[in-house]
Amino acid sequence: MKQVVIISGKGGTGKTTLTAAFIALSExxxxxxxxxxxxxxxxxLNPVIHQxxxxxxxxxxxxxxxxxxxxxxCETYCRFDAIHNFVVDPIACEGxxxxxxxxxxxxxxxKVAPSGNYYESVFGDSEFFHAKLIPGEGNSGKLVxxxxxxAEKTMRxxxxxxxxxxxxxxxxxxVNASLTxxxxxxxxxEPTISGLHDLERLIxxxxxxxxxxxxxxxxxxxxxxxxxxxxxxAIKSGLTVLGTIPFDEQVVKSLLQKKIITExxxxxxxxxxxxxxxxxxxxxxxxxxxxxDKNIKN
Amino acid sequence: MIIAVASGKGGTGKTTVATNLAxxxxxxxxxxxxxxxxxxxxxxxxxxxxxxxVTRPVPRINYTKCDFCGECxxxxxxxxxxxxxxxxxxxxxxxxxxxxxxxxxxxxxIWEEKIPMGVIRIGKVLPExxxxxxxxxxxxxxxxxxxxxxxxxxxxxxxINILDAAPGASCSMIETVRNADYCxxxxxxTPFGLNDLELAVEALKNIEVxxxxxxxxxxxxxxxIDAYCEDNNIPILMRFPFxxxxxxxxxxxxxxxxxxxxxxxxxxxxxxxxxxxxxxSVNVLDG
Numbered sequence: 253m254k255q256v257v258i259i260s261g262k263g264g265t266g267k268t269t270l271t272a273a274f275i276a277l278s279e280x281x282x283x284x285x286x287x288x289x290x291x292x293x294x295x296x297l298n299p300v301i302h303q304x305x306x307x308x309x310x311x312x313x314x315x316x317x318x319x320x321x322x323x324x325x326c327e328t329y330c331r332f333d334a335i336h337n338f339v340v341d342p343i344a345c346e347g348x349x350x351x352x353x354x355x356x357x358x359x360x361x362x363k364v365a366p367s368g369n370y371y372e373s374v375f376g377d378s379e380f381f382h383a384k385l386i387p388g389e390g391n392s393g394k395l396v397x398x399x400x401x402x403a404e405k406t407m408r409x410x411x412x413x414x415x416x417x418x419x420x421x422x423x424x425x426x427v428n429a430s431l432t433x434x435x436x437x438x439x440x441x442e443p444t445i446s447g448l449h450d451l452e453r454l455i456x457x458x459x460x461x462x463x464x465x466x467x468x469x470x471x472x473x474x475x476x477x478x479x480x481x482x483x484x485x486a487i488k489s490g491l492t493v494l495g496t497i498p499f500d501e502q503v504v505k506s507l508l509q510k511k512i513i514t515e516x517x518x519x520x521x522x523x524x525x526x527x528x529x530x531x532x533x534x535x536x537x538x539x540x541x542x543x544x545d546k547n548i549k550n
Numbered sequence: 551m552i553i554a555v556a557s558g559k560g561g562t563g564k565t566t567v568a569t570n571l572a573x574x575x576x577x578x579x580x581x582x583x584x585x586x587x588x589x590x591x592x593x594x595x596x597x598x599x600x601x602x603x604v605t606r607p608v609p610r611i612n613y614t615k616c617d618f619c620g621e622c623x624x625x626x627x628x629x630x631x632x633x634x635x636x637x638x639x640x641x642x643x644x645x646x647x648x649x650x651x652x653x654x655x656x657x658x659x660i661w662e663e664k665i666p667m668g669v670i671r672i673g674k675v676l677p678e679x680x681x682x683x684x685x686x687x688x689x690x691x692x693x694x695x696x697x698x699x700x701x702x703x704x705x706x707x708x709x710i711n712i713l714d715a716a717p718g719a720s721c722s723m724i725e726t727v728r729n730a731d732y733c734x735x736x737x738x739x740t741p742f743g744l745n746d747l748e749l750a751v752e753a754l755k756n757i758e759v760x761x762x763x764x765x766x767x768x769x770x771x772x773x774x775i776d777a778y779c780e781d782n783n784i785p786i787l788m789r790f791p792f793x794x795x796x797x798x799x800x801x802x803x804x805x806x807x808x809x810x811x812x813x814x815x816x817x818x819x820x821x822x823x824x825x826x827x828x829x830x831s832v833n834v835l836d837g
Contacts, residue, residue, distance in 0.1 A: 263560010
């Protein structure tokens, strides 16, 4: 099994479009959507949900006004500024439990609170693991770990050749959780000054994980000079430039029909993505495998 | 006044709207709250006057006092402390800096070290003289929210504050948007744009911040956002068709209102529209 994580730093560069295309081009695979706070991959895969689980991210403090004597100790010690006028703001509460232990009147309840759902689904002959964080909730990193745990459990019974992870934007907690145990990272960027800036920060993070990484530059013809700058940066940083994809109106059109770009195999984007996918297979190919392998011929 | 610019889906144009809006107005301040990937500075190119390191406290053990009783580990909900027979392991990246271990240690054997979690850069955008603040998370830090909290403390109440939020609809977005009088949600007319917009709307309704929509890359063959907004009675305040010249200017870090001065008026109109909506809603409340 090879775990390929598709990630970007900057949002909206084409992670999900590319992930869906790799999924369509490969066989014997399993998929996890780890962008749990704005998951979109299910829109293209149209999975059948087999099981739904409630995700408990942590606990939340709640003051019982009946028992509270309004001493104010909790408010004084809460470092998250979550308690005002003897009421806990559930959004600001980090669930650390400090106030619960501190309260001399034992007036603060500390109960588990659901932060979202995670799903075990199937599309075609592949398993798909995804989740939905309740909007506004924290704990997205923990939910990503839960989704991956579920995927890896299935993998143990059912050895798959490919394990695709559609990652979240940014460099914070859910990104770190998405990267764990990856065999290869595909960093998707665009030839803009912010695309490069965000890629540089992402690569600094990935370097801590020591995972081999390839770069894809999407909409490369938007700014050819910036594309070259990103390519130079990638080479200098020891990354593989996997390929570039031109701006292709067909990408938007297929998305509007909720279709994967590979359903339009003659589009220039689909052709470039197919080449990129072949490069990834070659890079990750074990040396002993023969070049007549079916995946490569495809 | 405080206006947050957020999105749900990434890459829809938050920074474009936030930076251009700040620049089109007089007496404005731009605050970059997308601390994981702050981009506003690439376009506004501020003169940075000051850089403040933001730290957070993490526990450190005074072994001359510690008797390895394990209380610190028991009170830590984040599982950031493990007590071994003759050593205490602290996992800084798991610690949320709540301070419970330090407080509850019966031997008073824990002190707190301040470790950097990011910086706030403070400057001015010239010649317009726009205030500039940017939070930038240290790479490897997991939790952006505390740093966002420090950035929003820089809000200058007598001015127009534009907060550029992180994508998504989770804690980072909320930490930014909850401070705002009004939130602009930037989206694009695709199924992804709509799906993520719905999540962002759900988050905003929970915290009761009024909001309106900006449709970026608007196109005549897709009305899914219009239909959604109509069904849910959400105002659409502005539309941007895809414009290759604008996209190219963006790619080079050029600001739309500087390249196309006629856009300045559009952003001023956007602001006036928000102001009007806020005044009307206050009147409704008063009535």
